[in-house]
Amino acid sequence: MGAQVNRIRPFVPVKRRAIANPSPPLAVLLMTCWEALILAGVVMATTFLVFGDLHGRILPAFRLAMAWGRDHGIAVAGLLQVGDLGYFPDAGKMDRATVRHAQKDPLELGTRLLAEPSPEADAVFEGPEAPPGMMWFTVGNHEDFDALARWERGAGPRADSFPVDAYVRVRCIRDGQVETLPGSLRVGALWGIDAAAPRARRRLPEAAYIRPKRATRLSYTPHDVLLTHDSPRDAVRPDSGSEEISRVIRTAQPAFAFFGHYGGMTWPVAGDFGATQVFHLGDLRLQRDGGCAEEGSVGALTWEGGKGKFTFLDARWLRGFTRHNWQTR
Ligand SMILES: [Fe+2]
Numbered sequence: 001m002g003a004q005v006n007r008i009r010p011f012v013p014v015k016r017r018a019i020a021n022p023s024p025p026l027a028v029l030l031m032t033c034w035e036a037l038i039l040a041g042v043v044m045a046t047t048f049l050v051f052g053d054l055h056g057r058i059l060p061a062f063r064l065a066m067a068w069g070r071d072h073g074i075a076v077a078g079l080l081q082v083g084d085l086g087y088f089p090d091a092g093k094m095d096r097a098t099v100r101h102a103q104k105d106p107l108e109l110g111t112r113l114l115a116e117p118s119p120e121a122d123a124v125f126e127g128p129e130a131p132p133g134m135m136w137f138t139v140g141n142h143e144d145f146d147a148l149a150r151w152e153r154g155a156g157p158r159a160d161s162f163p164v165d166a167y168v169r170v171r172c173i174r175d176g177q178v179e180t181l182p183g184s185l186r187v188g189a190l191w192g193i194d195a196a197a198p199r200a201r202r203r204l205p206e207a208a209y210i211r212p213k214r215a216t217r218l219s220y221t222p223h224d225v226l227l228t229h230d231s232p233r234d235a236v237r238p239d240s241g242s243e244e245i246s247r248v249i250r251t252a253q254p255a256f257a258f259f260g261h262y263g264g265m266t267w268p269v270a271g272d273f274g275a276t277q278v279f280h281l282g283d284l285r286l287q288r289d290g291g292c293a294e295e296g297s298v299g300a301l302t303w304e305g306g307k308g309k310f311t312f313l314d315a316r317w318l319r320g321f322t323r324h325n326w327q328t329r
Pocket residue numbers: 084140141142229260261262
C-alpha cells in the first residue's frame with residue numbers, strides 16, 4: 001500500500017454541519033439509515049485514546065496513538081486528555097513545579113514544539129503516516145492560564161472548543177461546555193481542581209480552580225464523556241476531590257467520566273455514580289523502568305451507536321513504547 005497522504009482536515013462540530021436542523025421525517029430517515037449502517041457493519045466503531053496528565057508530552061502521546069493504532073489495525077479518531085497537559089508555550093511562564101520537573105526531564109517542555117512549528121512536530125503531523133486528527137483536552141492546574149485565555153478569546157464566544165497550537169491539532173474544550181467529536185461523541189469539560197475540600201490545594205491562581213457555575217451549566221447539558229482534572233469528592237483520597245464533579249456526574253449521567261491529577265494510582269473508581277463509569281488515569285511520563293510508558297496512563301475508548309467501552313492499554317505493549325523510541329516507534 002502506498003503511504004497515506006496527510007492532510008489536516010478542519011474540525012467541524014457535528015451540530016454545525018449542513019444538516020443542522022433536519023425536518024422530523026428527514027431526521028427519522030437519517031437515524032434509520034445510520035442504525036442500518038451500524039447493524040450492517042458499514043459504520044465502524046470510533047476509537048479514541050484517553051490520556052492521563054501529560055505535562056508537555058503531547059507529541060509522544062500522538063506517536064503512541066499512531067503506534068497503537070498501527071499495531072492493532074485500528075484507526076484512532078482522536079485523543080482525549082484530562083488536563084495538566086502542561087500547556088506552557090513560553091518557558092518563562094512555567095510554574096515552579098514545572099520548572100523543577102523540566103530541569104530533570106526536557107519532555108516537560110514539549111508544548112513549545114507545537115506552539116510554533118518545529119521539526120519534531122513536522123515529523124509527526126506532516127510525515128508519511130497520518131496521525132489521529134486531533135487531541136481534545138480539559139484544563140488542569142499546571143497550565144499557562146493567560147495563554148489559554150488568549151486563544152479562547154480569539155475563538156469567539158460561540159466556539160465550544162478552541163485550538164491552542166500552530167498545527168491546529170490540539171483543542172481545548174471550553175469550561176462547562178460540550179463539544180461533539182467524530183462518531184457523534186459528546187464530550188464535556190470542566191476545568192481546574194477543587195478549592196473546597198479539607199485537603200484541597202491552596203494558594204493557586206484563581207484560574208486553577210473549578211468554577212461552580214460552569215459545573216452547573218455542564219450538569220444540565222447532555223454529554224457522553226466528562227473530562228475533568230480533579231476527582232469526584234473522596235473518590236481517590238478522603239477529604240479530597242470535588243463535590244462539583246460528583247454533582248455533574250450524578251445529574252448529567254454521562255456514560256464515562258475520566259480524570260487525572262493523582263499520578264500513578266489508577267483504577268476504575270467505585271462510588272455512587274449511577275450509570276456512569278468513572279476512571280482515574282495515571283500520568284504518562286515515560287519514566288517507568290528507565291523510560292517506558294506507564295501502565296494505567298492511557299486507555300482506549302470505543303464508541304458505537306451511542307454506547308461505549310473503555311479499557312486500559314495492555315501493560316506489556318506499553319513497555320515497548322519508551323522515551324528513547326517515541327519519535328520512530
Ligand atoms: Fe494536577
